[in-house]
Amino acid sequence: MLEPLLCDLSVPGRVGFRFPEPDVPLAEIPENLVRQNLPLPELYEVDVVRHFTRLSQLNHSIDTGFYPLGSCTMKYNPKLNEETARLPGFAHLHPMQPIETVQGSLALMYELQEWLKEIGGFAGVTLQPAAGAQGELTGILLIRAYFEARGETQRVKILVPDSAHGTNPATSAMSGMHVIELKSDDRGNVDLQALKAECDETLAGLMLTNPNTLGLFDENVEEVIRMVHEAGGLVYGDGANMNALLGIVRPGDLGFDVLHYNLHKTFSTPHGGGGPGSGPVGVAAHLVDFLPAPVVTILEAGDEGMELPPLYGLESPPKSIGRVKSFHGHFGMMVRAYTYMRVYGKEGLRKVSEYAVLNANYLLARLRAHYHVPYDRVCMHEFVAEGRWPDAPDIHALDISKRLMDYGFHPPTNYFPLIVHESLMIEPTETESKQVLDEFAEAMIKIASEAHSEPELLKNAPQITPVGRLDEVKAAKELVLCCAVGAYNR
Amino acid sequence: MYLPHTDAERKAMLATIGAERLEDLFQDVPAKYRFPELNLPQALTEMEAMGELQDLAWANESTHDLICFLGAGAYNHYIPAAVDAILRRGEFLTAYTPYQPEISQGTLRAIFDYQSLITSLTGMDVSNASHYDGATAAAEAISLAYANFRGKRTKVILSPNLHPHYRQTIHTYNHGSPLEITGEQLDISAGPEALIPMIDENTALVIVQYPDFFGRIYDYTALVEAAHAMGALVSIAVNPLALGMLKTPGEFGADIVTGEGQPLGIPLSFGGPYLGIFATRLEYVRKMAGRLVGETVDNRGQRAYVLTLTAREQHIRREKATSNICTNQGLIALASAVYLSLLGKYGLRQVSEICYHKAHYAAQQITKLKGFELWNQAPFYHEFVVRCPETVKDINAYLLEYGILGGYDLGQAYPQLENHMLLTVTEMNSREEIDLLVETLAEVSNA
């Protein structure tokens, strides 16, 4: 039986929390502005803690098991990060305090900007974007501002390869750009002929995920970037797959003009069931002046001899596109990412990517004989297999995914990228041991065999989960999106 | 450390792959850029890293060290212990977006609880699973309105009394769009009636704040009626904690409610992560961006929850989506759900009223001082504007010497409000602290 809803638990008169009574005289409250009814639950602390603890137990999570969700980089989230982010000096700091009182935080942000510049090979970084999608939006707005400043307002075309993340087209459209989809060639690279055909004076840029969502490093990446640059366009990098590149190659060296990082993927900040993320953006020198305001800067240099630290402050770049959210970004996520990078150091970060790639290729090697891999090359941190067999026509990738749950694993990403039929996109990450990878491989191989011998095991999966397959049509047609108003106070 | 492989395991894995060395896996990377020497610090142990981070944190003076009267969109409130205890559960903390509902009912149910609590609090029909923060939620209201009128209405009216960061974000989001964004030129001392003459048949949306950036509270019923008479929508950006005692935007007839959810159990954390509240009426649900959880049944006949109306979202609609948003603020929405569940009907009204009373006590005491007066006579919630005899910068520097974090310097965002300070009082400020503030300001006024 599932945990009841909050509204079903509520008991009139129960009190969960009391504040000290006011120690000041009571002021008059304007009657016309007072609400009569506050229909919130009436619970006590035990109800609340048990309710949410029981809910938590219905989740699969990294802390409880393997989570090979492609393009999501579900790596282990170190516990230390949670402690440092909660240090009172960070957690209880108001964003508008005088800068003299927040030098520790500004120093941390400044260093993080510097490190991200170094890792990506960029001249400037903003930490403000709240998530990868907002980093993308920021990147495209930067490209547009750049062309506006140059008077090249006819450049409104953004090329998006068909292997790109689904956010890319939405982001471009949101920024007032015109989106053109580019084909991939049969090795999973950008099709150079298709690219050439679009390289004209209306080209604003190319959004390139590299390694792409097939987990493949584009073999022609330098040529692709050169072609876009020669046509006068800029190249945007979707950094969702940066976990393959730390200390391996710097996108800025390859010629990328702008790239967003996902602190919640590459730099281990927890996904939290869907957020908060953090999507800093790195840019080449010609885009630095357009970065969102504010960025952290050194106002007065320090003096190492005198052991005088620099004075950090916030500054608006001269041609800034403006602000993309309140305050300075998701600072709590920055503390976690900073902690992570500090623990790994430069050698460690390269190891992260090397092991992420090692783990993916190991799984690929173990599964190749059992699942068709349409673009079969040495992969980077992830790879895409097909979840279908000609001799098991009723089985879909979805069935394999659901069956994996019965073996205690989170499924890979399904039905993405769109260019592979029945795709299973598998990203093990560097924090999984050989034992876990072997157990997963064994389960996948067993499922491949079940698909042929006992397909109903897949069709009826999952069996051991708290709930079975859901009626999604009912959810979308008979919308129930909250407890009925007033349900708490029956 | 967080990396598992022994040398023997690494060798065995490479053998399975058929590669000799790890480096062989990176042949596709152009050789001249491969394996750059990064200028980054050396690795630290956990103990060393903790020490370094502690040093950085100690270099700050937090609201635990200072007496805080600073607000302006981020507020210093007490966070009950149970909130963080739930947030630290690895099952919530380290899960991804609940795309696989069979093994994500915890996250899905928590979001459904959140949606229910937000609709009750705001008096609206539906809430999404949240946006990034108050500023981006306000910007997404414009996307909803624009989509609702299918681009045929192109005017958006922003109250000049909307948080400056929200307005700046809206301008960034809409730079180069066909929308005309107006209203900010109006007199900031006027009430919402000043917006009414601007509303016409080309107006898609009117955005106001409640309490407004200056802390003032207005009944927006007449404004909403005037907008509806022209067929326009109204979006109200709220402080959700104030709704513990104040009439809901739903009662005003608002079409959209957005807000900064940070006061609901979320630490200040130097500006984020916070919580973008977004609620609307059922008729607009398909134009609303962001994730949404709905109730259904599973194949065993059990009540169960799933992400629904996903066809609206960027990964399906691609370039036709209302917004490119993917994530919500999952964990932060959970924090606010635990906070609202725990405080509930009694506690939320209590804390909401305490803030109101304390702020009014402070305002009353400060305006007794020579040279200090209230800028505006409109009713206010827990923030108010004081005209000061000196620059706010000088006053705040003086206050800081006494361990007091003074109010927001309004001259930064509103040139006409030079020497005006926005002061905020919450349940965290004792009467003694308020009296200390008043005494210290008195020294300024006597100087």
Place this chain on the structure above:
Amino acid sequence: MNFPTELKYTQNDEWIRIEGNVGTVGITDYAQDQLSDIVYVEIVVSEGEKVNQGDTCATVESVKAAADVYMPVSGVISAVNEELADTPENINSDPYGVAWMVKIELSDTSELDDLMDSGSYQQLVESKD
């Protein structure tokens, strides 16, 4: 899969039935099959509205997909199927019948020459699979 011969078809899987100067518009059997269970339809034009060939006249959503429906021809909308909003599943069960979406008085019958007959459309569909 059904491809009635008396209809004309578009590349985007709309159909139009011509009776006199009035055309009735909907989406094809193939389109509904691709979308699977349709849960929502919104017709975004109204009676008396002037529309151009290629304008969006409706949006259709299933659990997994969403699609815009475009006008096969230009003209003035003469009727809108108001009942369809409450019975979107009819698009799955009877795409050429009760699930029509709008009727239009054609302003330029030569636009019909841009459309496909059932044979060509069937070929197009088969080439997609």
